[in-house]
Amino acid sequence: MEIIMARWFENNGPDSDVVISSRVRLARNIRDYNFSLKLDGKSASDMIDKTMTELSGCMEFADYTGYNFKDLNEYQKHAMEERHTISRFLMEQKYAAGLVSPEEDVSVMINEEDHIRIQSFVSGRDMKSAYQKASSADDIIGRHVPYAYHEKYGYLTTCLSSVGTGMRASYMLHLPALSGTGQLAGIIGELGRFGLKMTSVFGEGSSSPGDIYRISNQTTLGLTEQELIDNLDNIAGQIIEQERLGRQQYMKLQQVAAEDAAYRSYGVLRYARKLSLKDALVLLSEFRMGLALGMFGDNIEKGYSVYQLMIGIQPYNLQLACNSRLELTELEVARATFIRNNLPQIV
Incomplete structure (x- = not known):
């Protein structure tokens, strides 16, 4: 047998509520x-x-x-x-x-x-x-x-x-709270002072459908690999804590709205018959934050990786899975079908 x-993106790891990958x-x-x-x-x-x-x-x-x-x-x-x-x-x-x-x-x-x-x-x-x-x-x-x-x-x-060293180290982060409150643009502007930069994974600049960002070192000369990693880890740790604080404040001040957004997103993902890439990423981001905040209780396995869906719905991976070239509408239908088939059930 x-x-x-x-594959690595089909599992979660330490601090997966915010950190997708190292x-x-x-x-x-x-x-x-x-x-x-x-x-x-x-x-x-x-x-x-x-x-x-x-x-x-x-x-x-x-x-x-x-x-x-x-x-x-x-x-x-x-x-x-x-x-x-x-x-x-x-x-x-x-x-x-x-x-x-x-x-x-x-x-x-x-x-x-x-x-x-x-x-x-x-x-x-x-x-x-x-x-x-x-x-x-x-x-x-x-x-x-x-x-x-x-x-x-x-x-x-x-x-x-x-x-x-020739080394670039980076964290891929899910930052919906910092992005939604407008704080992320200021953070991006400040990172250069620490020899770091932040880029969008699924978009450009500080705007990113799915709220997925990558933070990495910019230079390598004059520092050891460990020094580069320590510097990145220190700054990334601060961003992670700011994101968690933003989520906690969101839940404290707007709990009903937060839960509604997460469950509404899950409902659309569960029953939609066609989805654009941008809409799907936004919905998956809201669902992922709700999952990380424990809104779904024990209904969904804690180790479930939403990021695997974000990868699976990308245009060329969808077409490879379907083994055919798809026009735009066909692609949106295939995307919705893929999500329905792979989204965890709420019991």
Whole structure:
């Protein structure tokens, strides 16, 4: 009997009421090759083929799924981007390849902005585990591929802001209270003073359907990996507490309105026959906050991950699941059907 592993976004982790995921991304380049942006097609293909040959032979990656863009169609690539297994930058590359773990929590992208981008995800607030996963993959790859490294400056990267550790650490946060009260715009403006930035996952700027945001470090030179993580963790912790306080105040001052919003959203999600992506994300955000605040009692399993629905309703993942190209109305019908089939029942 085949055992199907749950993907990282199908489970919750520590502090999951606010924190969806912890991610670590490492940028590495290979000696004797120009940076990716300077590679011609022949050189890029050569670098990709040699690197994939080396990594595919590693026993530690034996259960990983390998891919090459020359074998994928646009729908498959877009669906991988929606699930965060590849980046938007890689999506735009003509020549690219990589490896993805069964749980999709570790991925290796080849010919991204740097030759190799390693990223790891862990559900909830657990940056230590995310770093350990990325570092382990980095050690394995480093034994087979000669990295471009300088004794004084550290890992050499395409972007100067990544020189040094080459590490980007980030938390994905659900911030409906801070967003709804208008406080988030001020927080975003202040983060630069601490070497951090915040971006919307499903939108632009401080406006994000679904209220999902990513906070990450901007620079890496002159700091150790642990110092970067500690700085991020400290600021993220303050934002998490502000979000929780905002939710508590909302419940205290407007409990009936809060419960009505959560149950009304659940009702629409349960019975709607077609949903736009924006509307579905807004409804799922309200349902997720209600779930985190305990409005549904013991009716819904505490470990249920609403974020898996946010991933599943993305356009290309829906079309892959339906195995057909869908027009807008068909897509909205498929989205509503997917949610109805995967939304937990209130007993």
